[in-house]
Amino acid sequence: MAKGRAERRGARQGAKAAASNIIAFQGEPGANSDMACRAAFPYMTTLPCPTFDAAMGAVQAGKAELAMIPVENSIAGRVADLHSLLPHTKLKIVAEHFQRVEHCLVALPGASLKSIRTVKSHVQALAQCRNFLKKNKLQPVVHADTAGAAREIAEIGDASVGAIASSLAARIYDLKVLAKNIEDADHNTTRMLVFSREEAHPDWRTVQCMTAFLFRVKSRPAALYKALGGFATNGVNMVKLESYLSGARFEQALFYAEVEGHPEQRNVLLALEELGFFSDELKMLGSFPANPFRRKGWEAPTRPGT
Structure with missing residues:
Protein backbone atom coordinates (compact mmCIF):
# COMPACT_ATOMS: atom_id res chain seq x y z
CA MET A 1 0.00 0.00 0.00
CA VAL A 101 0.58 40.28 -36.27
CA GLU A 102 1.72 39.72 -39.85
CA HIS A 103 -1.02 38.06 -41.87
CA CYS A 104 -0.37 36.03 -45.01
CA LEU A 105 -2.68 34.86 -47.77
CA VAL A 106 -1.95 31.14 -48.07
CA ALA A 107 -3.25 28.57 -50.54
CA LEU A 108 -2.45 25.26 -52.21
CA PRO A 109 0.98 25.03 -53.88
CA GLY A 110 -0.57 25.24 -57.37
CA ALA A 111 -2.82 28.21 -56.63
CA SER A 112 -2.29 31.87 -57.52
CA LEU A 113 -3.86 35.13 -56.43
CA LYS A 114 -5.93 35.10 -59.63
CA SER A 115 -7.33 31.65 -58.86
CA ILE A 116 -8.54 32.55 -55.36
CA ARG A 117 -12.24 33.41 -54.99
CA THR A 118 -12.95 32.92 -51.30
CA VAL A 119 -10.76 33.38 -48.22
CA LYS A 120 -11.33 31.66 -44.88
CA SER A 121 -10.07 32.87 -41.53
CA HIS A 122 -10.95 33.97 -38.02
CA VAL A 123 -13.33 36.93 -37.89
CA GLN A 124 -10.62 39.11 -36.31
CA ALA A 125 -8.12 38.30 -39.08
CA LEU A 126 -10.71 39.02 -41.77
CA ALA A 127 -11.46 42.38 -40.15
CA GLN A 128 -7.75 43.22 -39.98
CA CYS A 129 -7.32 42.51 -43.73
CA ARG A 130 -10.54 44.10 -44.97
CA ASN A 131 -8.85 46.44 -47.46
CA PHE A 132 -6.81 43.65 -49.07
CA LEU A 133 -9.89 41.47 -49.49
CA LYS A 134 -11.90 44.31 -50.97
CA LYS A 135 -9.13 45.37 -53.36
CA ASN A 136 -8.73 41.84 -54.71
CA LYS A 137 -12.48 41.11 -54.74
CA LEU A 138 -12.14 38.14 -52.42
CA GLN A 139 -15.15 36.78 -50.55
CA PRO A 140 -14.45 36.42 -46.80
CA VAL A 141 -15.68 33.30 -45.01
CA VAL A 142 -15.53 33.17 -41.22
CA HIS A 143 -13.66 30.25 -39.66
CA ALA A 144 -13.07 29.43 -36.01
CA ASP A 145 -9.30 29.83 -36.27
CA THR A 146 -6.61 31.13 -38.65
CA ALA A 147 -4.49 27.98 -38.51
CA GLY A 148 -7.60 25.82 -38.64
CA ALA A 149 -8.59 27.56 -41.86
CA ALA A 150 -5.14 26.81 -43.29
CA ARG A 151 -5.42 23.15 -42.32
CA GLU A 152 -8.89 22.93 -43.86
CA ILE A 153 -7.91 24.31 -47.27
CA ALA A 154 -4.95 21.92 -47.33
CA GLU A 155 -7.39 19.05 -46.77
CA ILE A 156 -10.10 20.06 -49.27
CA GLY A 157 -7.62 20.64 -52.12
CA ASP A 158 -9.53 23.49 -53.80
CA ALA A 159 -7.25 26.03 -55.54
CA SER A 160 -10.02 28.65 -55.49
CA VAL A 161 -10.00 28.82 -51.69
CA GLY A 162 -7.34 30.61 -49.65
CA ALA A 163 -6.83 31.38 -45.99
CA ILE A 164 -5.48 34.24 -43.94
CA ALA A 165 -2.97 32.67 -41.59
CA SER A 166 0.59 32.92 -40.32
CA SER A 167 3.74 31.91 -42.16
CA LEU A 168 4.15 29.24 -39.48
CA ALA A 169 0.77 27.74 -40.42
CA ALA A 170 1.82 27.73 -44.09
CA ARG A 171 4.92 25.70 -43.18
CA ILE A 172 3.02 23.29 -40.95
CA TYR A 173 0.33 22.52 -43.55
CA ASP A 174 2.58 22.67 -46.66
CA LEU A 175 0.84 25.68 -48.20
CA LYS A 176 2.10 28.43 -50.47
CA VAL A 177 2.29 32.03 -49.28
CA LEU A 178 0.67 34.13 -52.02
CA ALA A 179 1.00 37.48 -50.23
CA LYS A 180 2.65 38.68 -47.02
CA ASN A 181 1.74 41.49 -44.62
CA ILE A 182 -1.78 41.87 -45.99
CA GLU A 183 -3.11 43.50 -42.81
CA ASP A 184 -4.57 46.98 -43.23
CA ALA A 185 -2.01 48.76 -41.03
CA ASP A 186 1.66 48.33 -40.17
CA HIS A 187 0.88 48.69 -36.48
CA ASN A 188 -1.35 45.59 -36.38
CA ARG A 197 -3.10 29.43 -11.03
CA GLU A 198 -0.60 31.32 -8.89
CA GLU A 199 -0.47 35.09 -8.50
CA ALA A 200 2.52 37.05 -9.71
CA HIS A 201 4.35 39.08 -7.09
CA PRO A 202 6.22 41.79 -9.00
CA ASP A 203 8.28 44.19 -6.89
CA TRP A 204 6.51 47.50 -7.48
CA ARG A 205 9.54 49.35 -6.06
CA THR A 206 11.69 48.29 -9.02
CA VAL A 207 9.16 47.35 -11.74
CA GLN A 208 6.34 49.35 -13.31
CA CYS A 209 3.22 47.33 -12.52
CA MET A 210 -0.30 47.04 -13.87
CA THR A 211 -3.32 45.89 -11.86
CA ALA A 212 -6.49 44.46 -13.41
CA PHE A 213 -9.88 44.05 -11.76
CA LEU A 214 -13.62 43.69 -12.35
CA PHE A 215 -16.28 45.69 -10.56
CA ARG A 216 -20.02 46.32 -10.59
CA VAL A 217 -21.22 49.62 -9.14
CA LYS A 218 -24.32 50.06 -7.04
CA SER A 219 -27.48 50.82 -9.02
CA ARG A 220 -27.91 54.48 -8.08
CA PRO A 221 -27.28 57.89 -9.71
CA ALA A 222 -23.62 58.95 -10.05
CA ALA A 223 -22.41 55.60 -8.69
CA LEU A 224 -19.76 55.16 -11.39
CA TYR A 225 -18.58 58.76 -11.00
CA LYS A 226 -18.16 58.28 -7.25
CA ALA A 227 -16.56 54.86 -7.61
CA LEU A 228 -13.86 56.18 -9.92
CA GLY A 229 -13.26 59.40 -8.01
CA GLY A 230 -10.67 57.78 -5.76
CA PHE A 231 -8.35 57.11 -8.67
CA ALA A 232 -8.29 60.80 -9.57
CA THR A 233 -7.86 62.10 -6.03
CA ASN A 234 -5.08 59.58 -5.30
CA GLY A 235 -3.23 60.17 -8.56
CA VAL A 236 -3.72 56.67 -10.02
CA ASN A 237 -3.71 56.46 -13.81
CA MET A 238 -6.50 54.27 -15.20
CA VAL A 239 -5.44 53.02 -18.63
CA LYS A 240 -8.45 50.84 -19.45
CA LEU A 241 -12.14 50.90 -18.56
CA GLU A 242 -14.62 48.71 -20.44
CA SER A 243 -18.25 47.98 -19.69
CA TYR A 244 -20.21 44.93 -20.77
CA LEU A 245 -23.33 43.08 -19.74
CA SER A 246 -22.97 39.86 -17.79
CA GLY A 247 -25.76 37.30 -17.85
CA ALA A 248 -29.36 38.53 -18.06
CA ARG A 249 -28.86 41.69 -15.99
CA PHE A 250 -29.39 44.71 -18.21
CA GLU A 251 -29.66 47.31 -15.47
CA GLN A 252 -26.11 46.92 -14.14
CA ALA A 253 -23.01 46.70 -16.30
CA LEU A 254 -19.87 44.89 -15.26
CA PHE A 255 -16.66 46.88 -15.71
CA TYR A 256 -13.18 45.63 -16.55
CA ALA A 257 -10.41 48.05 -15.60
CA GLU A 258 -6.63 48.30 -15.53
CA VAL A 259 -4.59 50.85 -13.62
CA GLU A 260 -0.92 51.66 -13.35
CA GLY A 261 0.52 50.58 -10.03
CA HIS A 262 0.26 47.82 -7.43
CA PRO A 263 -2.20 47.43 -4.51
CA GLU A 264 0.72 47.56 -2.07
CA GLN A 265 1.28 51.18 -3.11
CA ARG A 266 -0.70 53.39 -0.74
CA ASN A 267 -2.35 55.54 -3.41
CA VAL A 268 -3.53 52.46 -5.34
CA LEU A 269 -4.78 50.84 -2.13
CA LEU A 270 -6.79 53.92 -1.16
CA ALA A 271 -8.30 54.18 -4.64
CA LEU A 272 -9.34 50.52 -4.57
CA GLU A 273 -10.83 50.89 -1.10
CA GLU A 274 -12.97 53.79 -2.32
CA LEU A 275 -13.98 51.79 -5.38
CA GLY A 276 -15.02 48.90 -3.15
CA PHE A 277 -17.17 51.19 -1.01
CA PHE A 278 -19.24 52.28 -4.03
CA SER A 279 -19.37 48.85 -5.68
CA ASP A 280 -21.61 45.82 -5.27
CA GLU A 281 -18.81 43.61 -6.51
CA LEU A 282 -15.03 43.93 -6.81
CA LYS A 283 -12.81 41.11 -8.06
CA MET A 284 -9.05 41.50 -8.30
CA LEU A 285 -7.65 39.72 -11.37
CA GLY A 286 -3.97 40.23 -10.67
CA SER A 287 -0.98 42.56 -10.74
CA PHE A 288 1.77 42.05 -13.29
CA PRO A 289 4.80 43.84 -14.78
CA ALA A 290 4.01 46.37 -17.50
CA ASN A 291 5.39 45.17 -20.84
CA PRO A 292 8.14 47.44 -22.29
CA PHE A 293 6.01 47.78 -25.44
CA ARG A 294 3.88 50.29 -23.54
CA ARG A 295 6.80 52.73 -23.62
CA LYS A 296 8.44 52.14 -26.99
CA GLY A 297 5.92 50.34 -29.23
CA TRP A 298 6.88 48.63 -32.48
CA GLU A 299 8.94 50.06 -35.28
CA ALA A 300 6.62 49.83 -38.28
CA PRO A 301 8.18 47.67 -41.01
CA THR A 302 8.99 49.27 -44.34
CA ARG A 303 7.06 47.60 -47.11
CA PRO A 304 8.02 47.47 -50.79
CA GLY A 305 6.91 50.60 -52.57
CA THR A 306 6.62 52.69 -49.40
Missing part, protein backbone atom coordinates in the same frame (compact mmCIF):
# COMPACT_ATOMS: atom_id res chain seq x y z
CA ALA A 2 2.82 2.38 0.89
CA LYS A 3 4.46 1.57 -2.42
CA GLY A 4 1.20 2.35 -4.25
CA ARG A 5 0.88 5.72 -2.50
CA ALA A 6 4.49 6.54 -3.37
CA GLU A 7 3.90 5.64 -7.01
CA ARG A 8 0.77 7.80 -7.18
CA ARG A 9 2.61 10.67 -5.51
CA GLY A 10 5.47 10.27 -7.97
CA ALA A 11 3.03 10.26 -10.89
CA ARG A 12 1.39 13.46 -9.64
CA GLN A 13 4.77 15.13 -9.21
CA GLY A 14 5.80 14.00 -12.68
CA ALA A 15 2.60 15.38 -14.20
CA LYS A 16 3.13 18.66 -12.35
CA ALA A 17 6.69 18.90 -13.65
CA ALA A 18 5.50 18.21 -17.20
CA ALA A 19 2.70 20.78 -16.95
CA SER A 20 5.14 23.40 -15.67
CA ASN A 21 6.67 23.56 -19.13
CA ILE A 22 3.36 23.90 -21.03
CA ILE A 23 1.49 27.03 -22.13
CA ALA A 24 -2.04 26.70 -23.52
CA PHE A 25 -3.62 28.81 -26.27
CA GLN A 26 -6.83 28.87 -28.30
CA GLY A 27 -6.42 27.62 -31.83
CA GLU A 28 -4.60 25.00 -33.85
CA PRO A 29 -0.84 24.63 -34.33
CA GLY A 30 0.43 27.64 -36.27
CA ALA A 31 -2.20 30.07 -34.99
CA ASN A 32 -1.14 33.62 -34.17
CA SER A 33 -1.59 32.79 -30.49
CA ASP A 34 0.78 29.85 -30.97
CA MET A 35 3.37 32.24 -32.42
CA ALA A 36 2.82 34.65 -29.51
CA CYS A 37 3.40 31.86 -26.98
CA ARG A 38 6.61 30.83 -28.72
CA ALA A 39 7.83 34.43 -28.85
CA ALA A 40 7.12 35.20 -25.19
CA PHE A 41 8.00 31.78 -23.73
CA PRO A 42 10.41 30.07 -26.17
CA TYR A 43 11.39 27.47 -23.56
CA MET A 44 7.81 26.20 -23.12
CA THR A 45 5.76 23.69 -25.11
CA THR A 46 2.56 25.06 -26.62
CA LEU A 47 -0.77 23.29 -26.07
CA PRO A 48 -3.50 24.00 -28.68
CA CYS A 49 -7.07 24.19 -27.32
CA PRO A 50 -10.41 24.62 -29.14
CA THR A 51 -11.67 27.58 -27.07
CA PHE A 52 -10.51 30.27 -24.64
CA ASP A 53 -12.42 28.41 -21.94
CA ALA A 54 -10.57 25.17 -22.73
CA ALA A 55 -7.19 26.92 -22.66
CA MET A 56 -7.89 28.45 -19.27
CA GLY A 57 -9.43 25.18 -18.11
CA ALA A 58 -6.19 23.37 -18.96
CA VAL A 59 -4.38 25.61 -16.49
CA GLN A 60 -7.05 25.20 -13.83
CA ALA A 61 -6.87 21.41 -14.23
CA GLY A 62 -3.08 21.39 -13.95
CA LYS A 63 -2.51 20.30 -17.55
CA ALA A 64 -0.65 23.54 -18.31
CA GLU A 65 1.21 26.09 -16.25
CA LEU A 66 0.06 29.13 -18.23
CA ALA A 67 -2.55 30.18 -20.77
CA MET A 68 -2.12 33.07 -23.20
CA ILE A 69 -5.35 34.72 -24.39
CA PRO A 70 -5.78 37.68 -26.79
CA VAL A 71 -7.68 40.58 -25.26
CA GLU A 72 -7.49 43.37 -27.86
CA ASN A 73 -6.11 44.29 -31.28
CA SER A 74 -4.91 47.68 -32.49
CA ILE A 75 -7.10 47.44 -35.63
CA ALA A 76 -10.11 45.26 -34.79
CA GLY A 77 -10.55 46.33 -31.16
CA ARG A 78 -11.25 44.18 -28.13
CA VAL A 79 -11.67 40.42 -28.23
CA ALA A 80 -14.98 40.13 -26.43
CA ASP A 81 -15.05 36.36 -25.83
CA LEU A 82 -12.63 36.60 -22.92
CA HIS A 83 -14.76 39.00 -20.89
CA SER A 84 -17.50 36.43 -20.27
CA LEU A 85 -14.93 34.12 -18.64
CA LEU A 86 -13.31 36.62 -16.29
CA PRO A 87 -16.09 36.79 -13.67
CA HIS A 88 -15.92 33.02 -13.14
CA THR A 89 -12.24 32.14 -13.44
CA LYS A 90 -10.02 31.42 -10.46
CA LEU A 91 -6.89 32.13 -12.50
CA LYS A 92 -4.81 35.26 -12.12
CA ILE A 93 -3.30 37.53 -14.76
CA VAL A 94 0.48 37.33 -14.35
CA ALA A 95 1.85 38.96 -17.51
CA GLU A 96 1.01 40.75 -20.74
CA HIS A 97 2.52 40.30 -24.19
CA PHE A 98 2.19 42.41 -27.33
CA GLN A 99 2.40 40.39 -30.54
CA ARG A 100 3.02 42.03 -33.92
CA THR A 189 -0.64 44.36 -32.86
CA THR A 190 -2.53 42.04 -30.54
CA ARG A 191 -2.27 42.33 -26.79
CA MET A 192 -2.28 39.03 -24.94
CA LEU A 193 -2.87 38.31 -21.26
CA VAL A 194 -1.12 35.43 -19.51
CA PHE A 195 -3.06 33.48 -16.88
CA SER A 196 -1.77 31.23 -14.10
